Amino acid sequence: MSQKAKSKPSGTKGYKETLRTLQVELVKLQKHLIKNYLQILILFEGRDAAGKDGVIKRITEHLSPRETRVVALGKPSDRDRNSWYFQRYVPHLPSTGEMVLMNRSWYNRAGVERVMGYCTETEHEGFMRSVLPFEHMLVDSGIQLFKYYLDISKDEQTRRLKDRRVDPLKQWKISPVDKVAIKHWNDYSAARNEMFARTHNEITPWHVVRADNKKQARLNVIRHLMSLVDCPDKDEHAARPDQDIVFTFDQESLSNGKIAL
Template sequence: MGKPDNDKDGAYETDLARLQLALVRYQQAAMKSGEKALVIFEGRDAAGKDGAISRMTEHMSIRATRVVALPKPTELETSQWYFQRYVPHLPSAGQVVIFNRSWYNRAGVERVMGFSTPAEQEIFLRDVPHFEEMLVESGLKLVKIWLDISRKEQAQRLKERREDPLKALKTSPLDDVAQEKWDDYSAARNDMLTRTHTPVAPWTCVVTDKKKQARLNVMRHVIKTIAPEEIAASVEAPDPDILFPFQIDAVGRLNP
């Protein structure tokens, strides 16, 4: 079972520091070898993407690490090939790029909110596995993470956002419909994961109601996936009750 999400004995901070050190060691090796990695964070609103990313990157190189969170496309960008505005942000040798939401907007928020047409969404779901296969074949290490949260916990976190002035910059008009359109987001998620989970670019799912434990397990997974063996071996495996590979016949492990 997953560990309690508390830090009474300092265990969380100890584990966090150890995992951050492993990420620093990984990045030192990657900058020397020229390896490049792309980590995609997707998930429901308030599922903890920002917190997980900030803990991951806290001690990583500013020059070799980029966090990309693109705004809504401009009029010019909407006329381009859909993937075009993402390509310039892909990593070069020795770099780690983290997408805080990505091209999967087309299969998620755009579908639920009607920001693109059903035909455009279908083309995306058909094309993205091939696009990601080309990225991997080019030598890029690709990690795709879906962060899931219960409806009750999401409601609580969205409430905290609205009431805490320090979280004002995290609020979005889309927050107002996250609960209202919960079922629509569930359907979009299930379709997206099922159709874009491939052997070359698999999805990994994280249950994030226990925020601290989710962060630690995300970091363990990333290290295990992209770091050299000697570094990966120094980190324990993720808790399978919190983080697990997506399985097409096991969508029920995610929140309905």
């Protein structure tokens, strides 16, 4: 079944009202985070044009900028390429009382770098072997780590990438990688599937977001995040995501149509 068929419609007024309610819940969460010296790190991965920017914007829109950081690293420098792979990410990890959202993360090595040939097979394999020990070390240090993968259909990605090229307000989003995203669709699917198979685990699981419907994706990521974090003041009803839109990865989802192939 297509993602659009499973997405529930939301009028503009209803969407804005629901979003505001959920953003109030996020403010409660942040107050709890600051008060209890907690650390939250959220990784957002997904196909090009999957809507990572939009989800992150709605999460951070009304949060305190002093305790909220969005990290979107650019092309690695020569120094980065000659250093321990995770080194460029370590300075951006959350301190106590902080929430950090990474718009793409160290999983670049499992996706874009792998598909586009920006890393060697040896570098890719080294990453795959070391990423879970690295993440588990972060969790052991007190960081709450959440991993989201925004998934869209091939038709929807084609439409969004075309829209970027003609919309003057979206020109900054265009990159050389975008131009070959559709061409490498199957390669990205294979890389994603291997990433899930080797890095999904009980401690730092992958949560998949069916994102053909941008509004429903945004609302349900917030709901899902609220469901994962203990916060005594949260509205338990608001923290109930649609499990057809956000769900924890399992192998069956690769064959039953829940994840775009």
